[in-house]
Amino acid sequence: MTARVTRTQVGIIGAGPAGLLLGQLLARSGVDAVVLENRSREYVEARQRAGVLEHDVASLLRELGLADRMDTEGIEHGGIYLQFDGERHHIDFHDLAGRSVWVWAQTEVVKDLVAARLAAGLALEFEVSGTAVHDLTADEPRMTYRSADGEQRELVCDVIAGCDGFHGPSRAAVPAGLLTVSERVYPFAWLGVLADVAPSTDELIYAHHPDGFALHSVRTPEVSRLYVQVRPEEDIADWSDERIWAALQTRLGLPGWTLHEGPIREKGITPMRSFVAAPMRHGRLFLAGDAAHIVPPTGAKGLNLAAADVVVLAQALVAWLVDGDERLADSYSDTCLRRVWRATHFSWWMTSMLHTPPGQDPFDARLQLAQLRHVTSSRPAATDLALRYTGQPLP
Ligand code: FAD
Ligand code: DHB
DSSP: OOOOEEEEEEEEEEEEEHHHHHHHHHTTTTOOOOEEOSSSSHHHHHOOOOOOOOHHHHHHHHHOOOHHHHHHHHHEEEEEEEETTEEEEEEEHHHHSSOOOEEEOHHHHHHHHHHHHHTTOOOEESSSSEEEEOTTTTTEEEEEOOOTTTEEEEEESSSSEEOOOOOOOOHTTTTTOOEEEEEEEEEEEEEEEEESOOOOSSOOOOEOTTTOEEEEEETTTTTTEEEEOOOEEEEEEHHHHHHHHHHHHHHBBTBBBBOOOOOOEEEEEEEEEEEEOOOSETEEEEEGGGGTOOSSSSSSSSHHHHHHHHHHHHHHHHHHHHOOOOOOHHHHHHHHHHHHHHHHHHHHHHHHOOOOOOOOOOOHHHHHHHHHHHHHHHHHHHHHHHHHHOOOOOO
């Protein structure tokens, strides 16, 4: 069967936050792109994932005209609580860092990005299959795929952006031996739930507990998002709603404070790993977001790193494809990896400080508590956390 051949400047694989945001940034500078997604629109708009936007990522959405709903329905948070040893301490981001974060779910960001792309008549195809990339080191790399209606297609590009997440085909297309992978798999996972109950807290609570970590996050004034540390091999079927609420009550509970319970609408288990693949470029293929790196969710960096990558990538591609200057494209990987490794360190640090590994050594438990006490009692240490949580300035 012969393929229908079309052309674009940037072929983007993946309609997650990285791919969609890259598409918007390129469109703003007049660079043409096609976004291909193997899932349905309904699926990508419903997938429950991250919930916290760094200060500058929220500002970027505003600058792109994509923050009307965030500004009315999202919630600005000026700090977090760290809880340990029966005490709850507030880390005040406004006071310490002069910055804040926005609690605005990734699914909502994706909905707005999809709507903006379709409203502007920009190319976005859902439910494609068999996406493959070819000729990555030639002047005209190609993507082949089958459209939702079954037609075989070929897309000839100037560059390809692999924004296809951890399991997508882009990173796998880099020849063996050219990528260096740094990886750590943690001996725990997060069981996350979405519950129809008003949040019991005004700001997120990160709780250290001998039974394991717990996090109270929020979605809307009527919906809470909560997480408990579980074993990675845990079967979700073994976690009844009663068991989940009991674990949350134990780990988040404090005298004089009530965790309100409600119907659990959705639940799932996410394993935790740190992963960095370098370099983030091979020929005319550029990797961005989870396609190149994964952080454990403690610290809420995954979505924000994906946004930072595509800001750098959009600048590089506009300089190259519009002005003929390839220097930013040449430095893309190094520029991104500096931020990626800082976020990898922050996420590893938050994870190590807050989780209880199976069979934890009592000495390590004391060290965790000493670290938490330091962060919550030393202004320089709290300021460092506040600056890192609210995020480095975007390039
Ligand atoms: P993705 O969002 O994964 O987007 C990649 C897109 O590519 C997807 O839409 C996928 O369907 C598509 N794709 C894949 N293969 C193909 C193909 N062959 N052809 C076409 N399209 C393809 N971060 C946090 O900070 N806090 C959290 O609580 C949190 N929870 C998470 C829970 C889960 C289950 C996961 C997987 C991630 C979580 N993250 C969290 C991380 C955060 O959501 C990611 O860092 C973020 O989604 C990265 O965006 P991305 O666009 O790079 O990748
Ligand atoms: C959420 C997720 C995180 O990983 C985090 O650190 C804070 C909040 C959330 O889903 O709301």
